[in-house]
Amino acid sequence: MERLRPADPSSVGGHRLVGRLGAGGMGVVYLARSPHGAWVALKVIREEYAGDPGFRARFRRETELAARLTSRWTVPVLTADADARAPWLATAYVPGLPLSEALALYGPWPSGQVRTLGAALAAALDDVHRAGLVHRDVKPANVLLAADGPRLIDFGIARAVGATALTTDGSVIGSPGYLSPEQARGRTVGPPSDVFSLGCVLARTATGRPPFGAGGAAAVLYRTVREDPDLAGVPEELAPTLRACLAKEPGDRPTISRLLSSFGEFTAESWLPPGLPALVADRAARVLDLPVPEPTALSEAPFTDTPPAPSRRRLLIASAAAGVSAVGGGSAWWRWGRSGTPGSAKGPLPNRTIALLGDLSTAVVQAQVRGAQLAVVQHNARSDRTFDLALRTADDQGTAAGSAAAAARLVAAREVYAVIGAGTNAAVPAAVPVCTEAGVCLLVTRADSTALNGTNTTSSLNLRSTRTTGPGAVVKYLNVVARPARTVVVHDLTDADDGEATVRGVTVYGMLTVGRVEVAEVAGGTGFTDVAHGLAAHPDTAVLFAGGLPARAAACAQALTDAGHRGFHGGDEHILGRPFLKAGTGWWISTGYCDPSADPKTRAFAAAYRTRYRTAPPPWAAEAYDAVGYAAHGLAAPSSDERESLRAELMRRPWQGITRRYSYESQTQYLETDQDGGWFLYRVENGRARFVARHDDIKNLAKKKTS
Incomplete structure (x- = not known):
């Protein structure tokens, strides 16, 4: 059991809260004493659900059904309130x-x-x-x-x-x-x-x-x-x-x-x-001997039908939050050329520091530093801001040990409200437990490792579409443009784990909705000649490569070329590398990063980046820019004084960035990818990957094909 946090209420529905028993996607469970002195487990539903009238009706109905239970082996529902500002229910507390x-x-x-x-x-x-x-x-x-x-x-x-x-x-x-x-x-x-x-x-x-x-x-x-x-x-x-x-x-x-x-x-x-x-x-x-604690900062408990009148400062923050949300619906929050005078008549604004963690010796992390710096500058030029942003960088040296040590130094500074994990699969997972222990939100921009699949139980958020869901942009192209009668997934068992997500996506989850799907496994370390010759006999068959090693993908591409196969070839960003770029001409690739200079929706960002840094923005610069904007969106919430609450605020408040929409499924806490989830389609030409379209714009390619 955890102690109550300053942002927790002291009482709910007449129940005096004692501590936190746990928290999940739906709400927080507290240990509490009822008005009659009995111990109860009291669950308060998150307010984002409370805003849905349909949810309240379902909550009321299902609570009533649960209250019917009189089993010896279940815990009875004692009381509930589906009409409270944040719905809640109390069950008998069973120590164990x-x-x-x-x-x-x-x-x-x-x-x-x-x-x-x-x-x-x-x-x-x-x-x-x-x-x-x-x-x-x-x-x-x-x-x-x-x-x-x-x-x-x-x-x-x-x-x-x-x-x-x-x-x-x-x-x-x-x-x-x-x-x-x-x-x-x-x-x-x-x-x-x-x-x-x-x-x-x-x-x-x-x-x-x-x-x-x-x-x-x-x-x-x-x-x-x-x-x-x-x-x-x-x-x-x-x-x-x-x-x-x-x-x-x-x-x-x-x-x-x-x-x-x-x-x-x-x-x-x-x-x-x-x-x-x-x-x-x-x-x-231990539990039954607990004393009832002193009231928390929210001694009047916000979970009532009539919330307390907000302070002037909370009104300012709430107004800022509403303004950001309104802008996000139509255009991005960074309006170029907008300026204002820092601070106010009452003195300087509070400061919120966002840290960026990665191998600072690499070009890809430096691109993210620049993107993040640009976002900070644009935020601090806003006349309607309620706080100033600062950016701090830390070098993880590209290793797990370096990442953990640097993250520990960052979270020890109370002025750091969020950490952007800009590093690689080798480094970022080591920062997760460090940030979780400190309650600091870690925003992962680039890393795409199965070691990050469990971030829903941490203080981290994956800001990108991951390999867990397969190569989304390529699969959509197959579904709406290519529409092959047969697709063969070439599963390279040399790195079987990297390819499993693609295999699962098209076989178990039915991501590929057209034609027949088959899987051809290639034993680790062996060649692709036999598979390629089999495919060459059926030139209309599409090939989807499931693996993550550029050299192996290059060998597959070369074998298909030598065998004369001319059908569709596709894979994901993990195979992009010098060996593959040379051999993979004509291949379609799904990535988690955009090309700001080629994507019409990011050209304003690209122009500002060129003006500031005298060069075109590389991959991942726009994603780091969005990470700062998303963090600022969460920090504008009324509970932003507590850095430990940032992740919860981000989870409950979807936001439209320049690269994608940030919205998380409430139960799994994974990024929702069905609408503007951040997949991008590229094609390999002349030894480089050329941007073609966003995931949501691929349907327009089908219209062009038929016109």
Whole structure:
């Protein structure tokens, strides 16, 4: 449990808050005392959801459904308010620890205790389903171990069977590694989905590892949909039942009643493995002995139907925020030639420092420094600003150790409100835990590593479309312009991980919507001659290269050229390098960076960059410019006095930059890429990659082709 932060309320709905139990995409959960003195877990929904009347109606309906639950193995909803400024609900507080923490501390459980745990959780799901609900997020973190047995908690994304969910079908909602194949595909789910998740939880409890492995979310989802679970180490007497729970098709899984018969009755005596009973008791004692703290800075609690009158300073900041949002809808916030007098009659404006971290000896990082400097200058020339910006740079020397050390120096300075991670895959991931520990938002502009897939659990935000979603611009070109009858994904197993995202995107997630899709695997270190000759016999077949090594992509391109294949060839930015640029003439490439000089939507930026630096802006300069603008957008929010709140403000306040729209999906916290998500299409010509179009403008290429 964390202490309350200065921006937290002291009370909500008459409940006195004591500490933070956790936070997620939907809101914050507090430990609180009710007006009658009882301990409760009180969840406050984030205000961006509260602005949607439809959300309030769904929240009210699903809260009422959850309140029907009277199961011994769930935690009852005590009270709620769907009409408050920030909707909230309070459940009984059960002292204990999550199953996820217990497994991390003590490892796998013996067979008998796994069976007993399964009996209680199956009984809990039986009651949930009888109440007309589907939990949809059964995972170890949502299983609370109490002295008298487990509790299934957190119905934040539960929904009524057959009713409209908090998100529409087509959205993936839940926790990768524990959600069902139908959830992974974004389809409608029912009680069998919870059975699948229960099987994952029990397999993890029995073996100490998730049945579909670890790693990036996309890789885990792929294995969930396509591969068999890893049940090695599951006790023989449990294996058939768990394997049945993990069937790919919902109809092939056992019913809850069958599971209840299989697991038998819950036995309270010795249901926890050795060591855990004492830990559970100690955890309970710590919480119940807590004193009620002094009021926080927000002692009047903003979560009321009538918020307190804002101070003059908050009105100024709110006005600035509204102004930035209004400008973002039509044109970018950087209006060239706009100027004003710094400060005001009341004295100088407050200062907010943004730091940029990268290998300062490289041209690509220097381009980002210049782009960021230009954004700072333009911000400080605004007459309506409510704070001044400053830019600080730090050299990570291109290494993980250098990145961690430099990040530690930056976050130690309280005037630093955000860090721009401008470095490479080798360096940026090492800055993530450092910034997270300090509560400082790390904005990642360029790095595209699977090590950054878990940034939704940190204080970081990926500001770019990543390889996790595949080569978006190239796939869109195939869908709306080329429209091949057949596409072959050449998966280079030399660096299999780099190519997996592309393979998953077109096979599991159905990104490629035209023609037939096949995958041709090329063993690590071997040549592409055989694949190329096979493709040459079908010149209309499109080729999509799945791999990240420029030399290997060059070998593939040369083999296709030698074999006489003249069809479509495409890949992503990671293969761009001298060997490939020489051999890959005519290839189409999807990137996460624009060409400001060639893109009509960034020409004003390019002109200002040339005026200031006497040269054309290189790749990534505009993206770093946007990173500063996006940070300034968040800092204009009323809670900007606390740097720890910046990420939350950015998450809830979409913004249109010059390179893309910054908007994040509330559950996964990934950049939304369907609309202006920051993909750009290039074509290799004369030894260089030439900008062709933004992702959203590719449809115009189809019109030109038919005209």
